[in-house]
Amino acid sequence: MELIRMARIVLWSFFGVRNRAAHEADFANLNFSWLPFVAIGLAALIGGCILGVVLLVTHPAITAQGF
Template sequence: MELIRMVRIVLWSFFGVRKSASHEADFAKVNFSLLPFVAVALAALVGGCILGVVMLVAHSTGTVQGF
């Protein structure tokens, strides 16, 4: 349950919009020693997804041109 809370905190911070009351409530119950690791893992996951979509689109357009 704590891992889900940390993932939610990190995803909200990526998005950047949050009410201060819920922000303070989440930070009152979180383990700060694991939070940077969750943030780095989620950043790598989001970056990997973006890279995968770009590679998929770039690969499909390269075969359509016939080169």
């Protein structure tokens, strides 16, 4: 459950749309030793998804000649 809470904190910080009271409440009882690993893992996952979509869209074998 703590891993999900850390992932939620990291994702909210990526988007930057969290109010201060909720942010401080989450950081009040959090184990900070795993937080950098969760942040790096989620950043790599989001980057991989973006790269996958870009490669899918720009793949040279897919043509739009019939449209």
